[in-house]
Amino acid sequence: MINMVIDGRQVQAQTGWTVLETARQNGIHIPTLCHHEAVEPSGACRLCVVEIGDETWSKIVISCMYPVAEGLNVKTDSPRVKNVRRWILEMLLAQCPASPEIRALAAEYGVQTTRFVNHDPNEQCILCGLCVRVCKEVVGVSAISTIGRGVHKKIGSPYGVVSDACVACGSCVTVCPTGAMSARLDAIRGVHAGREAGKGGK
Amino acid sequence: MAQITNREIQQAGRLDSAEAFMALRERILAASDPNRTEIIVCHGTGCLANGSVKVAEALQAAVKAADLDIKVTGCHGFCSRGPLVVVRPSGLFYQRVKPADAEDILQSVLEGGQPVERLLYHDPNTDQALPQEKDIPFYSHQMRIVLRNIGKIDPTDIGDTIAHGGYLALAKALYQMSPEQVVAEVERSGLRGRGGAGFPTGRKWKSALAAIKKKGYPAYVVVNGDEGDPGAFMDRTIMEGDPHAVLEGLILGAYALGAHQGFMYVRAEYPVAIKHLNIAMEQARALGLLGQNILGSGFDFDVQINRGAGAFVCGESTALFTSIEGRAGEPKPKYVRSVEEGLWGRPTVLNNVETWANVPQIIEKGGEWYAGLGVPHSTGTKVFSLVGKVNNVGLVEVPMGTPLASIVEDLGGGVPGGAPFKAVQTGGPSGGCLPYDMREVPVDFDSLTRAGSMMGSGGMIVMDKRDCVVDVARYFLRFLEEESCGKCIPCRLGLTRMREILDGFSQGIGSEKDIDDLVSLAAAIQDGALCALGGSAPNPVLTTLQYFKDEYLAHIKDKRCPAGVCKDLISYSIDPDKCTGCMTCARQCPQKAIAGEKKKPHVINQELCIRCGICMESCKFGAVNVA
Incomplete structure (x- = not known):
């Protein structure tokens, strides 16, 4: 068992755990967007930042x-942590205004407008x-990628070419934190009309 | 050039002992005459662009009958004076040479010949001719350790490299030193990573040794040759001009760490560097300096080149590893250090080109010697590319701790026109902008960091009063915005948003609250970004705000660009007292916005003017003003 402190509270963690796992195990809330138990963490959204250290030295790391x-x-929830989260959310609010999840999360941090x-x-x-x-x-087919x-x-x-690797399992739609994926699935598989005409439907 | 040809050397086959290597070296030295005249033509990038290939051909054609050699070498550094030709051993220095000068140069080096006056370097202040390379301030203020052989050796000739001390350190280490002693020697030297962060190389190697012991795997050694900062060409010059120095450093590192496989990650934009490194590897393999059983010591090591694919971010260690592994070059959070888990999860030592190139001399001459150069916590020398508004644009190597002013003024010859410089950007796009008031700052890792800038890989961009700090900050942000991999949100979105705020400033739109927002957003990016690209991207904005806040305020409060750069805030006008009515500006104006008759003052039509500044550049009488 590892003894550590989160927000002034003594908590215990097991070897190999991350800070995020430990916090959640102890009922301490840290917001995340790109984290999911089913896959390896990637550290992309940076929303789960926390501050480690003391008065003399500290740094910001990602808890996931x-x-x-x-x-x-x-x-x-230190001022430095809040500053990072607020700016991320303010920028996301401008980037994807159609997402109710982002709007709700932003509101949680007092970000109403951008x-x-x-x-x-x-x-x-x-x-x-x-x-x-x-x-x-999880699915093991790599039918989607960042381009x-x-x-x-x-x-x-991959390469923007309509992919028949997709098995339509819907896992991507399930894990998507903002609901964006459901609108993209057709673009990846090619819309029906496009497939039938043999042209693909980018 | 060694008089034993490359082919003869290669026929020597794989050398199986240190003695065999020393014997080959003796043979090469004995066969070459140190007093034989060599005419050396620089083939660095700047000289090549100015036609040095034709110069070398013309000299080759002219030399036919005479008993002397023409040698082509890597970059001599004095790029603004190229094409450069140097005669050795005399040291006679010719600048801005054209193919038509070949015959005169040849006559000048023959018995009783006189130097070609028109090709000599003249001191800009005294107009005194300085025929000797060693007397020219640009060279006399330098201390060339890493660059010691560049400009002397033919980089494609291993014999020439060996004659100039190449692979002596390797022969010494393999037979007289244990791997631990090699690591200890590097640690004693105080060498710090030349790629930017300045991490102590010896300490990195030592941690790698510990990780290898713990895990039981051998390590990989990797050269970071993905130099991408705008205006930086230190590593390029080393790889092109002395590839064996990099290779020897890497083999020494591999020996110290027990690595059997190395990688050189070189950006694809450096084809000559890749070519020369490949030639060097081939020649080293043929001589038994690389591959299995190196110099008969039983130590096996080989190396391959991986070309980059045009992403600046791949100079970042984790992105570089991902790229070598064959995936898209995106960084990963590194809470486990790469000396423990690097390439393919194995202990990996990644060092920059210049760092590796320092290693052979540290092993040959001792860590103590190296630690005596420079200043206590930044030992040795550093290569800088000096560019921008400076007379002597080029590549220089100086001891660590040399004052900024000395580099810009003594070596660089100051700003054209003699005015003091306004600022110097050190450390590339992630560095900071230091004002003239800070000119006495010693250029070493810690002093630059304290001043708010950083050493970076060694780019140094000099600015004068005609450079606008808002515009400069925008330029660097735009560069990094374009080069961001897009994986993490603070960098992908944040840099664009910072740039948009600066775009506003350059149009006179903004408030002091916007400046506060900019600083707060910058802090969020510094804290939140995944890798050092994003984490250091706000530096140019923050340092210019720290040292030149008035200039920012002039843009947003007075709607004025004091440097006369930001197009939305400036206008050009013609001083009727100075204008001679020569019509030059009117002819050059792409908008036909300048009206006026011959010998009468001209006037600019502000409606038509696009503020390109061509009129100002073309006016010989200084009659065009910008405000």
Whole structure:
């Protein structure tokens, strides 16, 4: 057993656990978007950040991947942590205004409006990559992937080619934290009309 | 050039002992005459772009009858004066050489010849001719350790490398030192990683040794040659000009760590570096300096080159590993260090090109010697690429701790026109912008970090009063926004949003609250981003805000760009007292926005003007103003 402190509370963790697992085991809430028990953590959404250390030295780490250690002192709601979460949520609010989940989470952190312009009022996808990971790690077919880099990144079928690797299992739709995946599935499999005409339906 | 040809050396076959290596070296040295004249033509990028291939061909054609050699080498560093030709052993230095100068150069090096006056370097201040390379301030202020052989050796000739001390350290280490002693020597040298973060190399190797022991696997050793900072070409020059130094450093590291496989990750944009490294590897294998049973010591090690695919982020260690493993180059959180779990989950030592290239001399001359160079916590020398508004654009190597002003002014010759520099961006796009007031800051890892900037890989961009800090910060942000891998939200979305706020400033739109927001968002990105690309991306914005806040305020409060750069905030005008009515600007204006008759002052039509600044550049009388 490993003894550590989260938000001033003495808690115990098992060797190999992450800070997030330990917090949840002890009923301490840390928000996440790209985390799912079924797949390996990837550290993409950064919402689960926590501050470790003390008054003299501290740093921000992501709780979903940071391993527990004896004597670790974790703050899940410090000003630095809140600053990261608020800005992420304010940016997500502008990025995918159509997602009720994002709006609710933002409201939880007092973010009701965003200073940033929105380019697509129907967007829901936050590019957390959960759909890609579940398709690879759980289903084992890798029918979806992230395409492109940086601001041009999107979710689609590998190389943007309509994929018949998809077995329509719906795992990606299930794990998607914002409901964005249901609208994308046809684009990956090709819409019916497109498939029948043999053209694909990008 | 060694007078024993490459082919003869290769025929020597694989050397099976240190003695056999030393004997080969003796043969090469005995066969070459140190007093034989060599005409050396720089084939660095700058000189190549200015036509040095034609210069070398012309010299080759002219030399036919004469008994001397023409040698082509890597970059000499003094790029703004290229194509460069140096005569050895005399040290006669010619600059801005054209193919037509070949005959004159040849005559000048023959018995009784006089230096070609028009090709000599003249001191810009005194106009005195300085015929010798060693007397030119750009070179005399340098201390060349990593670059010691670049500009002297033919990088494609292993014999030439061996004649200049190549592989001496390897022969010594394999037969006189244990792997632990090699690690200890590197630790004693105080060498810190030259790729940016400055982590002590010896300590990294030591932790790797511990991890290897714990896990029972051998390690991988990897060269990070994915140099991507705008305006940086240190590693490129080393790989192109002295590839054996990198290779020898890597073999020494492999020996120290018991690694049998190494990788060189080189960006695809460096084809010459890749070519020269491949040639070096082939030659080293043929001589038994690489491959199985190196120099008969029983130690096996080989290396392969992995080309990058154009992503800046792959210079980041975890992204680089992912890329070598054959997946999309995206970084991973590194709560377990790569010395424990790196490439394919194995203990891995990744060092930058310049770091590896330092190792052979540390082993040859001792860690003590190296630790005596530079300053206590930043030992040795550092190579910098000096670019921007500076007279002597090029590549320099100076001891750590050299004051910033000395690099810019003594070596760099200061800003063209003689005005003081405004700021220097050190550390590339992740670094910071240091103002003229900080010119005495010693250039070493810790002093630069304290000043809010960083060493980075060694890019140094000099700016003068015509550079706008808002525009500079925007430029670097845009670069990193384009290069962000997009995996984590703070970097993918945050850099774009920061840039949008700066776009507003450059148009005079914004408030002091926007500046506060910018700083707060920057902190969220620094804390929240997954890797160092995002984590350090706000640095140029934060340092320019720290040192040049007035300039930001001028943009948003007075709607004015003091440097005359931001197009929405400036206008060009013609001073009627200075204008001679020469019509030059009117002819050059792409918008036909300048009206006026010959010999009468011209006027710019502000409606038509697109503020390109061509009129200002073309005016010989300084009559065009920008405000």
